Amino acid sequence: MQKLPTVVARMWGREPVSRRGPRPGLTLDRITDAAIEIADAEGLAGVRMSSVAARLGVSTMSLYGYVASKDELLTAMVDAAAPDPPEPGTLPWREYLSVWTRANRDFLACHLWLLEVSPLTPPTGPRTLRWLDRALTVLTGAGLTAAEAINITSTLSAYAASSATLLSAMSGTVDETGPEGLAGYTALLTQLVDAGTYPGLAAALESGAFGAAPDWVEDADFTFGLTLLLDGIEALITRRRKG
Amino acid sequence: MQKLPTVVARMWGREPVSRRGPRPGLTLDRITDAAIEIADAEGLAGVRMSSVAARLGVSTMSLYGYVASKDELLTAMVDAAAPDPPEPGTLPWREYLSVWTRANRDFLACHLWLLEVSPLTPPTGPRTLRWLDRALTVLTGAGLTAAEAINITSTLSAYAASSATLLSAMSGTVDETGPEGLAGYTALLTQLVDAGTYPGLAAALESGAFGAAPDWVEDADFTFGLTLLLDGIEALITRRRKG
DNA sequence: GCGCTTCTCCGTACAAGATACACTGTATTG
DNA sequence: CAATACAGTGTATCTTGTACGGAGAAGCGC
Numbered sequence: 415m416q417k418l419p420t421v422v423a424r425m426w427g428r429e430p431v432s433r434r435g436p437r438p439g440l441t442l443d444r445i446t447d448a449a450i451e452i453a454d455a456e457g458l459a460g461v462r463m464s465s466v467a468a469r470l471g472v473s474t475m476s477l478y479g480y481v482a483s484k485d486e487l488l489t490a491m492v493d494a495a496a497p498d499p500p501e502p503g504t505l506p507w508r509e510y511l512s513v514w515t516r517a518n519r520d521f522l523a524c525h526l527w528l529l530e531v532s533p534l535t536p537p538t539g540p541r542t543l544r545w546l547d548r549a550l551t552v553l554t555g556a557g558l559t560a561a562e563a564i565n566i567t568s569t570l571s572a573y574a575a576s577s578a579t580l581l582s583a584m585s586g587t588v589d590e591t592g593p594e595g596l597a598g599y600t601a602l603l604t605q606l607v608d609a610g611t612y613p614g615l616a617a618a619l620e621s622g623a624f625g626a627a628p629d630w631v632e633d634a635d636f637t638f639g640l641t642l643l644l645d646g647i648e649a650l651i652t653r654r655r656k657g
Numbered sequence: 658m659q660k661l662p663t664v665v666a667r668m669w670g671r672e673p674v675s676r677r678g679p680r681p682g683l684t685l686d687r688i689t690d691a692a693i694e695i696a697d698a699e700g701l702a703g704v705r706m707s708s709v710a711a712r713l714g715v716s717t718m719s720l721y722g723y724v725a726s727k728d729e730l731l732t733a734m735v736d737a738a739a740p741d742p743p744e745p746g747t748l749p750w751r752e753y754l755s756v757w758t759r760a761n762r763d764f765l766a767c768h769l770w771l772l773e774v775s776p777l778t779p780p781t782g783p784r785t786l787r788w789l790d791r792a793l794t795v796l797t798g799a800g801l802t803a804a805e806a807i808n809i810t811s812t813l814s815a816y817a818a819s820s821a822t823l824l825s826a827m828s829g830t831v832d833e834t835g836p837e838g839l840a841g842y843t844a845l846l847t848q849l850v851d852a853g854t855y856p857g858l859a860a861a862l863e864s865g866a867f868g869a870a871p872d873w874v875e876d877a878d879f880t881f882g883l884t885l886l887l888d889g890i891e892a893l894i895t896r897r898r899k900g
Numbered sequence: 901g902c903g904c905t906t907c908t909c910c911g912t913a914c915a916a917g918a919t920a921c922a923c924t925g926t927a928t929t930g
Numbered sequence: 931c932a933a934t935a936c937a938g939t940g941t942a943t944c945t946t947g948t949a950c951g952g953a954g955a956a957g958c959g960c
Contacts, residue, residue, distance in 0.1 A: 418845070418848070418849075422845070422849075426849055432906075432907070433906095433907095433956085433957060433958090434905070434906045434907050434956065434957055434958075435905090435906050435907020435908060435955065435956055435957075436907060436908050436909080436954080436955045436956060437907095437908085437955090437956080438907090438908065438909095439908075439909080440908095440909095462945090462946065462947085463946075463947065463948085464945095464946075464947090472909075472910090473909065473910050473911075474910090474946095474947090474948090475909075475910060475911080475948080475949095476908075476909050476910070478948075478949095479907095479908065479909075483947085483948080484946090484947065484948090529776060529777060530776075530777060533772060533773075533776055533818075533822060534772060534773060534822065534825070536826055536842055538845065538849075540849075543846075543849075543850065543855060543858060544854070544855070546857075546858060547854075547855040547856065547857045547858040548857065549857070550857030550858055550860075550861055551856055551857030552857075553857075554857060554860065554861075559864075559866065560860065560861040560864040560866030560867075561864075561866040561878070562881070563857075563861065563866075564861060564866055564867070565878050565881060565882050566882070566885070568819055568823060569816060569819060569882050569885070569886075571819070572815045572816055572818065572819030573812060573815060573816075575776075575815065575819075576811050576812060576814070576815030579776060579777065579811075579815075580811060582777070583779050599779055602661070602665070602781065603786075605661070606661075606665075606669055606781075606783075606786075607786065607790075611787070611790075612786060612787070612790040613790065613794055614789075614790045614791065614792070614793030614794030614795075614796075614797060614806075615786060615789060615790040615793055617793075617797065617803065618793055618797070618803040618806065618807060621802075621803040621804075623802065623803030623804040623806075623807060624803075624807070635804070635808050638805070638808060639808050639809070639812050641889070642809070642812070642886065642889030642890060642892075642893065643812075643885065643886065643889055644889075645888065645889045645892050646884070646885030646886060646887075646888040646889040647885060649885075649888055650885065675935075675936070676927090676928060676929085676935095677926095677927070677928050677929075677934070677935045677936060678925095678926065678927055678928075678934085678935050678936030678937060679925080679926050679927060679936070679937050679938080680926095680927080680937080681936090681937065681938095682937070682938075683937090683938095705916085705917065705918085706917075706918065706919085707916095707917075707918090715938070715939090716938065716939050716940075717917095717918090717919090717939090717940095718919080718920095718938075718939060718940080719937075719938045719939070721919075721920095722936090722937065722938075726918085726919080727917095727918065727919090901960100902959100902960085903958100903959095903960090904957105904958080904959085904960105905956100905957085905958075905959100906955100906956090906957085906958100907954100907955080907956080907957095908953105908954090908955080908956100909952105909953090909954090909955100910951105910952085910953085910954105911950105911951095911952090911953105912949105912950090912951095912952105913948105913949085913950085913951105914947105914948085914949080914950100915946100915947090915948090915949100916945105916946085916947085916948105917944105917945090917946090918943100918944090918945085919942100919943085919944090919945105920941105920942085920943080920944100921940105921941090921942085921943100922939105922940095922941095922942105923938105923939080923940085923941105924937105924938085924939080924940105925936105925937090925938090925939105926935105926936090926937085926938105927934100927935095927936090927937105928933105928934085928935085928936100929932100929933085929934080929935100930931100930932090930933085930934100
């Protein structure tokens with residue numbers, strides 16, 4: 415029973431209760447909320463210890479009473495930004511996972527900065543773990559082993575993330591490798607790619623498949639890929655039930 | 658026909674040729690090689706403009722003749738770190754995509770820092786684009802539209818990345834949210850998760866599914882998930898051929 | 901009620917790291 | 931030989947995260 419990292423303890427409401435001294439004037443929640451607002455508005459780069467503190471009207475250093483480092487702040491932000499996952503209720507597994515994955519992608523799309531932070535950090539907060547839990551529950555409920563369920567869950571998350579990444583690339587809020595977004599990107603590729611060495615790419619560019627992607631098309635794309643995944647899972651589950 | 662960003666031009670061998678003045682003493686390649694060696698050895702945090710320059714025996718500022726910013730250096734590193742993709746040859750699409758995805762995961766696993774850099778940057782270098790191209794070629798060759806092929810390719814990449822991420826989480830080189838790696842992570846979860854609010858997770862923890870994952874198991878997991886994906890794709894291709 | 905303790909929050913100081921700028925010297929060109 | 935364009939350098943600056951020590955508030959024991 416080792417000591418929890420500061421921020422983990424606080425995320426789980428396990429901060430040490432103490433009666434002495436002045437009342438804490440802040441909460442981890444208020445801090446993450448402020449940080450998230452900044453990240454949503456200005457991107458992750460706008461999140462500085464100083465900017466977050468300024469928004470709360472406190473000094474930079476006071477934040478360090480709640481998080482041990484900026485990294486910990488980011489960890490806390492990730493968890494705080496996650497909404498509650500959809501509840502399985504009586505939904506059949508396939509419906510539920512479909513809803514789950516879509517909701518997952520949707521909140522990533524609302525907070526694109528999550529894509530820059532979360533990928534490497536395994537979930538440690540109550541909310542992110544709730545997402546994980548619901549998917550596992552449903553999958554094991556459908557007859558899969560825990561190991562399989564974990565694997566599938568992480569694949570679905572990855573799919574949600576990749577889809578959100580595509581969305582972000584389209585919207586143009588990318589790292590500005592050209593003028594902006596998709597348009598600039600395709601322009602760049604057209605300039606660089608020759609049909610000799612990159613036949614498939616050149617063909618795709620000509621066909622315009624890169625260009626066209628308003629919202630509804632992207633949504634169709636999302637459903638398309640999701641169906642692929644769910645089909646695969648379904649095949650497995652059926653196999654398991656027979657075996 | 659807009660101007661290419663410095664680094665993109667150089668990655669494609671389009672640097673402006675000039676006869677005047679001293680010969681350039683460096684190459685983008687030598688720079689990225691040095692940077693990659695550092696990243697492999699010390700992680701991405703070890704890559705500083707100064708450390709890269711030091712390794713090459715030049716001054717920090719001389720690098721700026723080759724890349725416009727550290728970000729551009731990272732971009733160039735991503736491309737330089739990618740090996741040549743496997744060539745389709747006469748392989749049937751399913752075999753090829755299987756090899757492709759596995760190779761993709763393998764080189765991510767060799768350069769874990771790629772996971773921290775690449776996710777948001779769409780590919781712009783000759784090598785990364787070659788990977789994209791080969792997958793597109795094979796998929797359109799199997800009868801899919803360019804749009805479908807793009808979608809599938811990005812899903813497979815995402816899967817490779819997610820799998821590499823899992824590997825890295827196991828190996829313990831993660832962001833140290835606990836003592837280290839998987840062991841610490843499961844310990845942490847066990848401490849936090851109660852079966853009431855996190856039934857699925859608690860069950861998975863008890864079953865030990867989180868714990869056991871030596872190399873061969875992980876490889877089995879990888880194949881397992883990949884099969885799921887390929888099955889889904891196969892269903893689609895068959896449908897297309899009939900329709 | 902008084903001093904001690906134990907907090908929270910703050911101001912200042914420092915360090916790391918990216919990058920702007922102006923300079924030096926060199927190889928090519930006329 | 932003079933002019934030019936350009937590679938590489940040194941220094942200065944600016945931005946940020948974070949260590950440290952201090953000041954005051956709130957509870958605690960006498």
